[in-house]
Amino acid sequence: MTPSAGTMRGAPGGVELIGSGRLRLATAWLGGCSGCHMSFLDLDEYLLELSQVADLVYGPFVDAKEFPTGVDVALVEGAVTNRANLAMAGIIRQRSRTVISFGDCAITGNVTAMRNHLTVTETLDPFRCGSEAPPVFDYAAVPQLLPRALPLHQVIPVDGYIPGCPPGPDRIRAAIECLLRGEPVHVWIGISMSRTITIDPVTRIEGHATITIRLDDAGAVADARFHVTEFRGFERICIGRSIWEMPGITARICGICPVSHSISAARAGDAILGVEIPPVAVHLRRIANLASLIQSHALSFFHLSAADLLMGMDEEPSRRNLWGLVAHHPEVARGGIRLRQIGQKIVSAVAGESIHPSWAVPGGVREPLSPEGRDRIAALLPEGLAIVRGALGMLDGIYARHEAEITAYGDFPSLFAGLTASDGGLEHYDGSLRFTDSAGVHVDELSPEHYAQAITERAEPWSYMTFPYYQPHGDREGEGMFRVGPWPV
Incomplete structure (x- = not known):
């Protein structure tokens, strides 16, 4: 089904889509792993269709620093875990006609709420790093943890729920199409004119962060800091858990690379059990991990970085994103979406699910690879290889245009x-x-x-x-x- 815009009835009383009738869609990432956003990207080619009737105006895939007004639909992933999440939830509710709890962390708290039986002090215990106590955190630099991780509806009224950990792309598409049918279900950067430049949030990265740059009296950079602003306490909540739970729990550290986390936990379980797993299980774990690298690298290059490289660093930030890439370089966008899809399909063929699969376990894996699954993987590889080779050829031209930046950027001893x-x-x-x-x-x-x-x-x-x-x-x-x-x- 090709999406079409129309009257949307989400908030009580019904509202009309603003402007030209295109849906103004925002996504937000609070205290979660980004798995729901990765499942959103698993819409694959449907993203191309959606871009014809909707504008993605905020979220981790675009460079807007302030949540805009006049949002038609906001999909909010993650529990409310800190004061910044709390403030953002209020802003989202105030500026959005329809707010949807997106995934189980937003709906129930899910894994993020597993710290709720601990005090904040106990949760922060991993930061002791061998000292008697963790540091006294600077809450002007990082947000203060709330005593409990809360589902979104306990903080603001919400208009609908898309359950799942993560919700599958078919469910996300069905919800978006309901909203499109009207059924229920210049960029701001914070600059202090004193001596500090603040970029908050840092967008198109795989995580939550703020950057502060402190200037000296001459206006030169005196200090620059990259602040990681989200903490969910996995180091503490995993203590006392059974090794059989760990692959499933640690996978939810990150929705982008859940396979790597899950396999790492399974390998730790192998060591605890003192077992050498069957060679076939090793090969299957390797295949799943490499396929996860394919989708992760496709995400990083095509979805997050290609707009900078192809459209230029000086392109208007509201257009310099995946949506802009679809408009100006549709074949590149289509190839990137397809390559990520190929990686996800291979993970799914091996492990049963592409995001948070419960497959790698201490001692091996739960299921073998079927002959049909092997044939599906083999059929995908030539197309994936062709897309990769095309991207590498494109990079040769891009590198030639950025020789000066390449010789300087990140050039420091380490x-x-x-x-x-x-x-x-x-x-x-x-x-x-x-x-x-x-x-x-x-x-x-x-x-x-x-x-x-x-x-x-x-x-x-x-x-x-x-x-x-x-x-x-x-x-x-x-x-x-x-x-x-x-x-x-």
Whole structure:
């Protein structure tokens, strides 16, 4: 069915779509893993149809920094976990005709609410990082946790619910089409004119963040900080849980890479049980993990970054997003949507579900790959490879236009860390943990179970992220800082 816009009846009394009759759609990501937003992207080609009748005016896929007025429908993912979520929920309700609780965290609290039997102090215990107490957090830099994670309807009135963890794309599409049929179911950046520039939120990234840039008296940058502003307490709520629960719980840390989290938990369970899983199970885990990388890289390049690279960094921010890419480079957008779909289909063929599959378990996997599933995967690979090769060819031209930026951006000394196979090649599932310096010189290599001997972390009061570093080099002047990724050896 091709969507069509019309009268929308969501809020009591019914409302008319504003402007030209196009639906003004917003999405918001509160205390959740983004799995619901990933399922929204699983609408795949329907996104192209939806772009013909709806404008995506806010959310993690667009660069609007302030929630706009006159929103027809707001899909809100996540529980209300902190004061920033609380304030945003009020703004969304005030400025939206129809507010939909999007997914189980928004509807029930779900995994995010598993911390509710703990005090805030107990929840923050992982930030002690070897100290007697966690830092006293700077709540001007990161939002203060609420005593409990709350479902959205306990904070604001909502007009409908789309359940699921995550809700499947068919359910999301059905809800959108109900709304389209009228059935129930310049960008602002906060700039302080004193001495601090604030970018809040940072958009088109895979997480919640704010950036603050402090200027000195001459107007030069004195300090810049990247604040991670969402904390759900997985480090604490997992204590005391059975190893059999852990793959399902940890998958919900992130809806973008749930397979990697789930497999990591299953591998930890393997080690606890002291078992060597069957070779076939290893291969199946590898396939699922690599397929997850396909969809994640497609998301990062096509959905989040391609608008910058193809439309230009100076393009009007309200157009510099996936919707703008569909309008100006439809074949590129279609290829990116298809490549991500291929990755998701392979994960689903192997693991049963593409988001939060309950498949990898301590000791192996729950189900084998059927011959039909194997044939479906094999049929998808040539098309996926062609899209990847086309993207790489496109990148050659893009890189040529940005040589100056490439030589300067991110050019600073650090260590590099990554998994390495026995032949020195890149690994994603097994192997040893290798550290090199900026020149590619080998620094250290160890088995992953000795991780804690090489990597430790510190906490800062201005971020809900702990800061890991290579312990033998220490943390003075960033000497132990490392980036994760391949480096030529």
